[in-house]
Amino acid sequence: MACLVPPLVMSVFVFGIQTLIITAVSVVSCVVVEAASQKLLGREITINDGSAVITGVLIAFIIPPGVSPLLTILSAVMAIYIGKHILGGIGYNFFNPALLGRAFLLASFPVAMTSAWLPPLHDGSILKYFGTPIDAVSTATPLAVMKEHGLAAFTHAFGSGSDMYLNFFLGFRPGCIGETSGLLILLGGLFLIYKGYTTWHIPVSVLGTIALMTWIAGGKNMFTGDPLLSVLSGGALLGAFFMANDYVTCPTNKRAQLIYGIGIGALTVLIRLKGGYPEGICYAILLMNSLSPVLDGWFKPRRFAPAVGGEK
Secondary structure (H helix, E strand, C coil), X not given: CCCCHHHHHHHHHHHCCHHHHHHHHHHHHHHHHHHHHHHHCCCCCCHHHCHHHHHHHHHHHCCCCCXXXXXXXXXXXXXXXXXXXXXXXXXXXXXXXXXXXXXXXXHHCHHHHHHCCCCCCCCHHHHCCCCCCCCCCCCCCHHHHHHHHHHHHHHHHXXXXXXXXXXXXXXXXXXXXXXXXXXXXXXHHHHHHHHCCCCCHHHHHHHHHHHHHHHHHHHHCCCCCCHHHHHXXXXXXXXXXXXXXXXXXXXCCHHHXXXXXXXXXXXXXXXXXXXXXXXXXXXXXXXXXXXXXXXXHHCCCCCCCCCCCXXX
């Protein structure tokens, strides 16, 4: 939670107080649904463990800042009641609950989830210290602009060169609530690795694969072969550091984690290039969640016991 606070504060600065309201409604909804689900299913109520709070924050982080906060209530029901408790219970669910909630909203409210983007509140007066200001006319995400309108429109809206990279890295661009500042997400992810709460295997394999496949695609892909831009755009960093490595839904074996991360990265690029939506990491993680037990089974360490009674 401590690592998620700085990106939340940044989102309030970039998009306004509504991002804090959306996050608060999402967190309260997840905690209430968690308690109600456990009560309904006759299980011990464990809302004090903080898992519902983290799910609530992550749900808010992966939705546009212009949507109605009421949508987070529906997402909480899907994520907590269906995704967590019906599909196994705490510690046994197959899919990342927050991503399952986002997928539900995207399927049920596609217009709201693909058009409620907001431009940064601060333009030249603040951005002049960081680089070229973003064109406030554009309220689509960089991924959407590139996919739907091409490179010329992308350059007009977000600029090019070092200024554009800096704006994207700091967070002054349209996007979901929690995926704007690559710098803060990266610092939080590195802190988790430093403290031993997670390992480098999944984040590095996810981001490395996205960058490599984008570079290999070259001029044929939406980012004209720019690996850095493919990592800084969309939810790649947020997904790699805070969702793909969810304890319950990712493999535990380190070699399996590398294959798991490579699969997520490859599917993300494939969906970005060939799918109907400009972003793909949400569905990529959910698809690989389903393969997590299989990967752990493939890389299960072999145990050899000495022969007993002459038998081998």
